[in-house]
Amino acid sequence: MNDDRARDDAPAKTPSPADEWQEATRTVHAGPRPSSQSGVINPPVYRASTIVYETVDAYMDRHKGLYDDVIYGLYGTKSTYALAEAIAELEHGAATVITSSGTSAIALTLSAFVGAGDHLLVADCIYGPARKFLSDILSGFGVEIEYFKPDIAGSIASLCRPNTKLIYMETPGSQTFDLIDIPAITEVARAKGILTAVDNTWATPLYFKPLRHGVDVSIASATKYLSGHSDCLLGSMTAANDEIYRQLKDVAARWGNCASPDDCYLVQRGLRTLDARLERHQRTASTLVNWFAQQPEVKAIRYPAFAEDPGHAIWKRDFTGATGLFGVQLDALSDEETRAFFNGLDIFQLGSSWGGFESLAVPAWPAPIRAFPNGEQDGALIRIHAGLEAAVDLIADLEAAFARVRALRRSS
Numbered sequence: 001m002n003d004d005r006a007r008d009d010a011p012a013k014t015p016s017p018a019d020e021w022q023e024a025t026r027t028v029h030a031g032p033r034p035s036s037q038s039g040v041i042n043p044p045v046y047r048a049s050t051i052v053y054e055t056v057d058a059y060m061d062r063h064k065g066l067y068d069d070v071i072y073g074l075y076g077t078k079s080t081y082a083l084a085e086a087i088a089e090l091e092h093g094a095a096t097v098i099t100s101s102g103t104s105a106i107a108l109t110l111s112a113f114v115g116a117g118d119h120l121l122v123a124d125c126i127y128g129p130a131r132k133f134l135s136d137i138l139s140g141f142g143v144e145i146e147y148f149k150p151d152i153a154g155s156i157a158s159l160c161r162p163n164t165k166l167i168y169m170e171t172p173g174s175q176t177f178d179l180i181d182i183p184a185i186t187e188v189a190r191a192k193g194i195l196t197a198v199d200n201t202w203a204t205p206l207y208f209k210p211l212r213h214g215v216d217v218s219i220a221s222a223t224k225y226l227s228g229h230s231d232c233l234l235g236s237m238t239a240a241n242d243e244i245y246r247q248l249k250d251v252a253a254r255w256g257n258c259a260s261p262d263d264c265y266l267v268q269r270g271l272r273t274l275d276a277r278l279e280r281h282q283r284t285a286s287t288l289v290n291w292f293a294q295q296p297e298v299k300a301i302r303y304p305a306f307a308e309d310p311g312h313a314i315w316k317r318d319f320t321g322a323t324g325l326f327g328v329q330l331d332a333l334s335d336e337e338t339r340a341f342f343n344g345l346d347i348f349q350l351g352s353s354w355g356g357f358e359s360l361a362v363p364a365w366p367a368p369i370r371a372f373p374n375g376e377q378d379g380a381l382i383r384i385h386a387g388l389e390a391a392v393d394l395i396a397d398l399e400a401a402f403a404r405v406r407a408l409r410r411s412s
């Protein structure tokens with residue numbers, strides 16, 4: 001699917017030099033080559049709903065090109081296919097489906113592979129709205145949903161049943177940053193013929209490649225780092241093989257889900273700088289984490305690249321980098337202290353959708369959205385997104401925030 005480069009300038013099947021590229025090079029050049037689009041560097045925006053044909057024969061044959069040619073805007077335009085091709089290259093997948101949001105990519109993946117009477121295993125650390133999709137929609141369709149602790153590893157075998165169809169995971173998990181031993185789980189799943197899907201939004205395909213670890217579907221909210229500019233929404237589902245790709249494509253079409261070509265263009269543009277941006281997000285996050293670790297009020301830090309993080313060993317084994325999002329656990333803050341901390345922030349902004357160029361800080365309460373709440377998460381959790389600002393300015397902002405909390409504590 002994603003071998004335009006090979007088709008362009010060499011006979012089919014000849015290995016392309018692109019197969020050997022470093023990731024930084026791949027992000028800059030992923031997707032159709034300029035020669036296939038009049039020399040234009042980024043794929044132009046192709047808007048389309050109706051497609052017309054010259055002859056009745058061409059019209060009658062149009063479904064031969066379903067999902068490859070442009071036959072209806074809903075199934076994809078050149079803009080969607082170009083971005084899909086680029087993301088498939090980065091994920092090392094067979095092919096990618098672009099959806100309207102990360103949330104729709106999750107909902108579509110789940111509805112593609114489980115139905116009435118099926119058993120679904122779900123890691124307890126998934127994104128909150130994904131959990132709501134399970135409880136409010138999928139369970140009503142007669143799917144039996146069972147959560148498991150993120151540290152389950154190979155013991156997942158004991159939860160698998162003859163009707164288990166899918167294991168759905170997110171690593172590191174939302175808010176609590178739990179790392180999952182993906183290779184241990186996919187080994188069990190493959191032996192039992194169970195499919196696996198991973199929400200890979202935090203690491204992006206640059207720093208973790210789920211398909212290389214035996215996963216069948218890698219999901220991303222492209223709204224986050226792939227776009228990188230806090231102004232558009234998109235999702236992706238990348239399949240390990242063509243059969244899974246067609247199933248995902250069919251389910252997206254049946255649900256009428258498609259992506260705006262303009263947003264595809266924006267994400268393709270964002271991809272070009274992904275490697276450079278992530279390097280900076282990672283560097284700043286690591287500086288901030290080390291600073292937080294020295295504050296007496298900080299009880300724990302959840303950032304897989306931090307040596308004291310419980311998931312550090314798995315991260316080091318499976319990931320090639322860390323991004324800008326992490327959690328800081330403090331001694332419980334009173335409501336007044338929470339307000340003093342956040343309301344006075346100057347550079348950090350209060351916002352939840354991370355992955356853009358700006359730094360964010362929000363209070364988080366993971367316990368109510370966990371089947372197995374972990375006692376140490378009951379205190380105040382601050383979720384930080386390290387943006388692209390200078391670390392020294394971010395630290396000054398945080399120093400002032402801690403000073404406000406300390407002043408309140410001294411006066412009470």
Ligand SMILES: *Cc1c(COP(=O)(O)O)cnc(C)c1O
Nearest residue numbers: 101102103127201221223233234
């Ligand atoms: C934001 C997010 C999503 C949802 O993506 P949207 O594009 O906002 O729908 C899914 N998973 C994770 C881990 C996220 O952080």
